[in-house]
Amino acid sequence: MGKVLEKEGLHNFILSLQKHGLLIAPVTTDMTRFKVLEAGDKVELNNNPFFPLKKYFLPNEEPVLKIKNGLTKEPKLKEPKKIIFGARLCDINGLAILDKLYLDQRFVDETYKKRRENTTVIGLNCLNPPSENCFCGSMGLQKEGYDLLFHERELDYYIDVLTKKGAKLVKHLRSEEFDFPLPKTDKKLDPKDLWPFMADKFWEKDNDLCVSCQRCTILCPTCFCFDLHDDVNPATKSGDRLRTIDSCHSPDFTQVAGGHVFRAKRLQRYRHRVMHKLQFFKDKFDRSMCTGCGRCIDYCHSKIDFVKTINEDFK
Amino acid sequence: MNIYNSKQYKILDVIKQTGDNTLLRIKCDLNPMPGQFVNVSIPGIGEAPISSASYNDKLLDLNVRIVGNVTKAMTQLKKGDEIGLRGPYGNGFPMKELKGKDLVLVGGGCGVAPLRGIIEYVDLHWKDYKDVYMFFGYRTPGDILFKDEISGWNDKYKVFLSVDQEVGANPFNCPVGFVTDNLKENKVPSNAVALMCGPPIMMTKTTEILKEKGLTEKQLYVSLERHMKCCTGKCGHCMVHGQYVCLDGPVFTYDEVKNLDE
Ligand SMILES: Cc1cc2nc3c(=O)[nH]c(=O)nc-3n(C[C@H](O)[C@H](O)[C@H](O)COP(=O)(O)OP(=O)(O)OC[C@H]3O[C@@H](n4cnc5c(N)ncnc54)[C@H](O)[C@@H]3O)c2cc1C
């Protein structure tokens, strides 16, 4: 079941969200970014933000523990209520994918869980792909991970309602039943089992271009590998145990005592990242870890297009 | 409960085993299965995953080899100090599935420590297993771990020690050679299961020899070491071919990990 909002009502609807918490939406300055909406900001409805949604759930650096008098203590969880408007389905499905790891029943990350609970995610469906490198149309995106999702029609917005938290915000609107279409993209990744293509020769062409700059992992909506390390003041012996975003592109990512590095060659690291996104995760969770947002191609230092390589050369 | 936080446990004893290996005996009821590990926290320095070297519901033995800052700080702790641990993590050796079998333990250097957990497990469940063969190799006689226990093991199990070089006294009369040489020269039943922990080259060589002796790849279990941070399947450091060594491992059958061309 969904709701309907007339187009003229959008602006006021967005502003009205501010009474429910910190309102975050895409805004364009030099480029489009998610930001806390302030008076005068114009919500950008056309571009996908440069940095994906994950930063509101897994910031690049934060203390997971406090260190005091030689002991670790759990930091107090102060998670303000947030409302994020205008996230695209690729980023939102990215959260559903991160949920599989961070809400894994065996080891639930409580901070992540609290942030998921305290954040209302309002999606905006893509009618036209925001980038020529979008290929989400081939990645099996699902209607999940959001509280509400806006789908623009000729005269109005159809609002898909997935949760109670979302329903509360739109209960005053007219109801309608409508099966909104998932985004379509011209660019598509051919579905392939990648295991037969592990040999170096399939990866060499792209690897020769890769400079291990890590932009692809930083900008990926589902990459959040991290390092844990202590940062203490030597005089007071107090400080933090920090979680910092890390990247499988760095050689020391797999270095162990004695100096041995398991993925010492760049090609091994390049292949590991693509295989994790497209094959390893799927083997375990029955869905791809890549949502086809295209950022890793858009912002690649060397414009490596692994979709093209896999489609054309992996045979 | 914050999954990154550890609980404090009291250190009952700090026993220097060799030049660079120290055993920490800790009052602890975590009772990891053999092959499981804990993550040890030294606030201000960091954490390190260390295998359980025991099987005991009141004590936990950790054998620590000094290789860097965290391991060094661990060995500087004293009897009566407290130490932070989280875990236990990992799958451990499948002891229950292996009931009724002959066990062949192959360990190199500090790789012997997790195998001692198996020995303590079998000590308590001896009726469930047939013979235990131990092939343990060390650099020199001075590097031999758990020296006080060897005569006790000899009474119950088939113990084969070896040293790479004979430097100083050789109280156990260990032959000189690699652990794999010792394995080659001695008989083990072809329906046994082998449980290994040591440097990658040792595991590769051991596998070749055991295959020659008629064991299949499914009868061989290896414990892998990887860089680990979270130990809970999140940070990605330990992943090989999609398997989290911290969650799905560290113990795998050789069959599962033989083609790990990363
Ligand atoms: C499942 C498992 C069981 C282990 N069991 C034992 C054991 O019983 N006894 C023992 O002495 N050692 C064991 N280790 C190895 C031990 O964890 C590392 O030697 C230790 O983390 C090194 O930390 P450090 O601070 O002393 O060295 P550092 O000064 O941090 O660095 C030395 C090197 O170790 C690497 N390193 C950092 N963190 C880790 C890590 N978490 N795992 C592996 N390498 C790392 C660094 O990249 C660096 O190359 C085990 C490792 C694993 C994964």
Ligand code: FES
């Ligand atoms: S140690 Fe973090 S995923 Fe295994």
